[in-house]
Amino acid sequence: MIAGHWSVVVAGGRIAGATAAWALAPYAESVLVVDASQATSFWPQQSTWDREGNLLWQDLGLLEAVLACGAPRTYGHTLRVDDDVAEYEYPQQDGHSYRMTVPREVLDPALLRVAESRGNVTVARPARVTDITSRGGRVRGVTVRQGGADHQVSCDLLVLADGRLSHNADRLGAEPYRVVPSPWVALLAYFADLPLRPDRGYFSSQPGSLAISTPCGPGQWCVSTDMHQRLIDESGGHPARLFARITAEDPHIGPAVKVGRQVSRLGGAGKLRMQRRPMSGPGWCLVGDAGYHLDPVTARGTKSALVAARILRDRIAEIGGIDGTLLDGTLLDGLTEQRDAELEEDWVVAAELCQPAPVAS
Template sequence: MYDVIVVGARVSGSSVAMLLARKGYRVLAVDRTTFPSDTVSTHYIHQAGLSRLQDWGLLDKVIESGCPPIRHLNFSYTDISLDGFADPIDGIDAVYCPRRTVLDSILVDGAREAGVEVIENFTVDELVISDGVVRGIRGHEGDGPEQEFRSSIVIGADGANSTVANKVGADIYRTSPGGCFIYYSYYSGIDWGMQHRTGFGEQQFASWPTNDGLSLVAVMRKRDRFRDFRADPDGGVQEIVDAVDPKYGEELRDSAVREEPFRPMLYPDNFYRRSFGPGWALVGDAGYHKDPFTGWGITDSFKYAELLSERVHEGLSGSRPMTAALEDYQNTRDEQSAGTYELTTSISDLKLTPYYDSVFRAASKSPEYTKKFFGLIAGGIPGEEFFSPANLADLYAEVNLPHGDRHLTSA
């Protein structure tokens, strides 16, 4: 009998399992894959996410993996350009974009070191449910026989298409359609730093350095162009980079070598899903999923895995009824993530609303607010502060934005 079973052992699952094991609980984590293994990802960890890794004693392992630090960010939205970096957060003055083969292995090893029992290559077939309460899981390791494990709570950390969510019938209560697709791969021969460039014609390319001296290069277009793009992704990548910034297009053509196959990302819709019930909870993309455009997936996984571990501890320790603790987890997650969700869904279709156009255009003309923009991106400045009408009024006055172009609220 376990205290906690976690289904899924990547960034959300290993994190919540490790944190609960460190509190003294008996934890089982299962995953259908083996580690190290790859998964589709932006790789990007904001300073706020790195702060969690630092607190957990794992940031040094990411740095020691050879993943290069990034200390300058380049963002552009058509003719708006924002270049710079945020102030340090908890002493962290860089961001990192590790390969998932590296990051997930560090987290799984951290969970094991904390005392988590990890079973890889394990497929969950059913949840054990009695009197409407989830009591455990049934599944099999590889081609082996069916096994059953029991626990006080089962946590689904198994992604947007979560088996746990499906088995308990967790409903989606807020959704926004996904707008685009992404193709990415890894290239040698280029050193572009961190680029996030959205061009005219609703297309974008991004690049950042990762492990093994490689750069991830990704492109994004609207979903309705996916079928044509996948017929010639090399040509499609070149076309988009050429269109957004010819200088980088020339370097891609003349110097870059694609080292691995492309990874397509045709993301599901953005959503919030009911994330708790009798004997179960959801974390990560299983409960709250958004477009990768703003790169907040990994950081939010760390943030809300930590939050869930604290609430589950309250329930298991008896300091608070489990149902009340889990309800508070969901409500707090929804409140804290609302700004990121709204920003992401508003700009991830590759065109700015008049509101965001006026905000970012004005910020690009002010060194002070450009710095604040990167503080927002890093997780050091809350969205409600950056986008407050009083803050924007000061910004617009500073840069003399015409009154007809001023938008103080998004609605």
């Protein structure tokens, strides 16, 4: 049964939501994850992280789960800038010094399953939070719609992990206080049987575009492009056509995709904007893109989601658990400042890439 009281309600069951549910479960009597997606959903997105991400996964107790997703570890990459090619090896500081890329339709369900393994985490799917109940200036519960019926749920803490366009964050009045529009359109597709090294990535930076191939599973690669909107406008065609042209003309990716097999449809996103919202308020918290969205051109969104989940977990652990004490909203004060300080370097890098710049035709 969904209706009733839960210690924690998490809206969204992807990276940020599943990770938050896992991390908070030891400090809660019960956790309800409300996820709108279908079990067979395909998301044209990937999750990429390096040593910092590996250390965060380990801190959260999820490193074994993400390694089990089967993505190979990469220890270096080839970088082509215009016609200049350079090889890079990653410094081997410790056993976490490698990069991984995992398709989201593989990683996200794996995280949701491991969260459920806690025993006190229940997943309602497909379902969505359609309204938020507040009394006395504090969130007290939500309305959950599942199977055409509405269920009234009360909770001690509401965690929103329902994406950068979170209507529930809008309902809370958690307005963005920093916004950077992005001129980039990101597209990707998955390929099998490419004649490329399974332990090495590839990046090609050309005027107005970035082409990437990364191993992301047994015999599988993600081929992606980031295209500046001005390049798309100058080409006069659909971004999908530009993706095909960029990949076909690349001297590394082109010959590979010509003999390999495309195993997913092409997808992606454009007209995005980076934004920061407040991370917490009386009885609520935002994790993942709902609270802090970085442009995917930098591949740092996974790190920001994990940082927010870890910060929230540590504060709840410091409080001593989730119970009626969270009626005092001040116990969650300071999370926004802590998150922003930890992620400032990532924000600056992404924001610089989103600044208007001339693009050669």
